[in-house]
Amino acid sequence: MSLAGRIFKAGPLPDAAGTRRRDTWLTLAACALGGGLLWLAENQAGGYVVHMLTLSGLFVVLAVSYNLINGFTGQFSLEPNAFVACGAYVTALLTISPLEKEASFILEPLIWPLSVIHLPLLPALLIAGLCTALMAFVMGFPVFRVRGDYLAIVTLGFGEVVRVVANNAQSVTNGPLGLKGIAHLTNLWWAWGLAGATLFVVVRLVHSSYGRALKAIREDETAAEAMGINAFWHKMLAFTLSAFFEGMAGGLLAHLITTISPSLFTFFMTFNLLIIIVVGGLGSTTGAVLGAILFTFGGEWLRVVEEPATLFGLDIPGIPGMRMVVFSLILVGVMLFARQGILGRNEFSWRWLLARLGMGRGRA
Amino acid sequence: MLEVRGLTVRYGGITALRQVGLEVKKGEIVTLIGSNGAGKSSLLAAVMGQVRPAAGGVSYLGKEVAGRKPHRLARQGLVLVPEGRRIFANLTVRENLLLGGYAHAHDKQAPQDLEQVYGLFPRLAERRSQTAGTLSGGEQQMLALGRGLMSRPRLLMLDEPSLGLAPLLVAEVFHIIRRIHDQGVTVLLIEQNAAAALHIAQRGYVLENGRVALSGSGPELMADGRVQRAYLGME
Numbered sequence: 294m295s296l297a298g299r300i301f302k303a304g305p306l307p308d309a310a311g312t313r314r315r316d317t318w319l320t321l322a323a324c325a326l327g328g329g330l331l332w333l334a335e336n337q338a339g340g341y342v343v344h345m346l347t348l349s350g351l352f353v354v355l356a357v358s359y360n361l362i363n364g365f366t367g368q369f370s371l372e373p374n375a376f377v378a379c380g381a382y383v384t385a386l387l388t389i390s391p392l393e394k395e396a397s398f399i400l401e402p403l404i405w406p407l408s409v410i411h412l413p414l415l416p417a418l419l420i421a422g423l424c425t426a427l428m429a430f431v432m433g434f435p436v437f438r439v440r441g442d443y444l445a446i447v448t449l450g451f452g453e454v455v456r457v458v459a460n461n462a463q464s465v466t467n468g469p470l471g472l473k474g475i476a477h478l479t480n481l482w483w484a485w486g487l488a489g490a491t492l493f494v495v496v497r498l499v500h501s502s503y504g505r506a507l508k509a510i511r512e513d514e515t516a517a518e519a520m521g522i523n524a525f526w527h528k529m530l531a532f533t534l535s536a537f538f539e540g541m542a543g544g545l546l547a548h549l550i551t552t553i554s555p556s557l558f559t560f561f562m563t564f565n566l567l568i569i570i571v572v573g574g575l576g577s578t579t580g581a582v583l584g585a586i587l588f589t590f591g592g593e594w595l596r597v598v599e600e601p602a603t604l605f606g607l608d609i610p611g612i613p614g615m616r617m618v619v620f621s622l623i624l625v626g627v628m629l630f631a632r633q634g635i636l637g638r639n640e641f642s643w644r645w646l647l648a649r650l651g652m653g654r655g656r657a
Numbered sequence: 658m659l660e661v662r663g664l665t666v667r668y669g670g671i672t673a674l675r676q677v678g679l680e681v682k683k684g685e686i687v688t689l690i691g692s693n694g695a696g697k698s699s700l701l702a703a704v705m706g707q708v709r710p711a712a713g714g715v716s717y718l719g720k721e722v723a724g725r726k727p728h729r730l731a732r733q734g735l736v737l738v739p740e741g742r743r744i745f746a747n748l749t750v751r752e753n754l755l756l757g758g759y760a761h762a763h764d765k766q767a768p769q770d771l772e773q774v775y776g777l778f779p780r781l782a783e784r785r786s787q788t789a790g791t792l793s794g795g796e797q798q799m800l801a802l803g804r805g806l807m808s809r810p811r812l813l814m815l816d817e818p819s820l821g822l823a824p825l826l827v828a829e830v831f832h833i834i835r836r837i838h839d840q841g842v843t844v845l846l847i848e849q850n851a852a853a854a855l856h857i858a859q860r861g862y863v864l865e866n867g868r869v870a871l872s873g874s875g876p877e878l879m880a881d882g883r884v885q886r887a888y889l890g891m892e
Contacts, residue, residue: 502755502759502762502763505752505756505759506756506759508745508747508748508752509745509748509756509759512746513743513745515707515743516743516745518726518727518728518731519727519731519736519737519739520731520756520757520760520804520808521728521731521732521759521760522728522756522759523726523728524728638747
């Protein structure tokens with residue numbers, strides 16, 4: 294039977310290999326469509342929309358990789374701001390031209406090898422990802438000796454340590470002055486390209502036997518170990534992998550906003566990511582993507598409530614900060630009425646979509 | 658196969674096990690009976706390396722294992738089906754079983770293991786894509802047993818497999834334990850249901866207040882006056 298026949302005609306269930314092939318084609322088609330839309334946005338939409346789309350791509354990367362350790366492995370950790378900071382600083386230090394560096398490091402000169410290195414974006418990003426992963430790897434040894442609330446506190450501490458180091462290591466990070474003159478290199482393609490790569494790796498990992506082991510650790514760590522699963526190394530795998538992607542996203546973030554300083558990487562960044570994955574649904578990659586996009590654009594849409602308006606003949610002056618109030622109310626609402634987040638632990642699948650559209654047999 | 662010598666386990670000031678010794682030989686079904694708080698679970702925790710014994714030792718397949726990591730023991734065929742089942746409630750039946758076979762997930766025999774377990778528990782085959790938390794208590798116990806079998810046990814340790822099950826299901830569980838044993842798996846059965854356990858076991862130990870109070874063959878213990886009064890409800 295042809296591919297179209299499989300999709301459009303209800304019949305005997307297609308075999309597993311056929312379904313996989315169908316899903317691969319549909320995914321490729323969706324990627325092409327997404328690429329087309331990005332191209333359209335780049336050429337037709339205004340700079341502001343493009344900026345927001347780019348930012349949402351980066352948040353997708355951050356949320357999906359943060360969800361790997363917090364949602365799938367169930368290790369409640371609070372350090373992504375440290376990983377993003379590490380990635381941002383490493384990338385920026387590698388790509389800023391030596392001249393620019395000399396000009397901005399006014400209090401103390403930048404230490405030697407960094408002061409002369411000048412790399413293109415791609416190698417700089419990869420190095421940043423690897424450095425961040427290495428940091429996570431080293432951090433993992435003390436961190437994963439504890440579980441639960443203690444893990445949250447220890448990782449929170451690490452996040453602060455990195456920020457304080459960035460503030461004080463004057464000859465590497467330029468301290469509170471931060472790094473300026475980072476080229477605006479991040480565009481839609483970089484952001485969504487990285488998002489695509491992250492999604493590919495994370496989805497493949499979650500569906501492998503490693504992914505099953507990660508979920509087993511989330512459900513019951515002792516039982517998982519009795520099954521021959523080395524809980525420690527599995528946590529390390531999830532942690533380092535998420536750090537790798539978070540570091541790269543940090544690098545792209547630096548090249549999107551062009552100046553970075555330690556104050557950018559406070560706990561609030563982690564907190565926002567936590568909101569994204571909890572609202573999207575802890576342990577759902579689809580939820581993380583949805584949460585990231587809603588969060589980036591939601592904040593902008595809510596600006597409406599801060600503008601002066603006339604309601605039922607009543608003139609209401611614009612109240613600055615009002616959108617945070619509304620935002621909090623929405624959060625409370627989500628937690629009251631959809632405690633599992635928007636998607637719970639459900640994932641998007643072609644099977645589901647086709648069943649929804651009334652095409653093919655929903656199962657397989 | 659498994660030898661426990663002079664094992665003492667303390668939690669803070671409380672001594673849970675005092676100089677306990679027991680042995681399980683290849684091919685046996687051995688049962689360990691005792692009431693609540695007798696130290697049954699402490700013994701298992703010490704064997705699985707979850708607590709460090711204050712004194713004494715445990716050897717498995719002739720090698721000292723005290724202090725070894727649980728996941729390494731599991732890979733050597735020392736498999737525990739824990740008390741209260743502890744299945745992964747949010748994962749499907751199939752995922753639970755595959756996790757049981759995690760250590761062997763990449764060899765050729767793995768799909769056959771799954772088919773064998775489905776053969777032994779047809780109910781699990783019917784419910785393979787259901788989440789495990791939606792199974793009935795009896796089915797969950799079957800799943801826990803099946804998951805244990807997926808680990809290819811050489812010594813299968815069962816912690817209170819009849820806990821909370823209806824009498825008819827208890828009989829079924831014991832029937833299955835016997836079938837597993839017939840397939841060449843050595844079994845250490847920890848039970849409160851002394852009558853059923855002694856019925857299928859070749860040898861047994863009675864644990865009381867952290868000590869081995871009695872030991873002997875299954876029929877011997879069944880005939881013992883103290884066991885009859887304390888555990889079998891006979892006068």
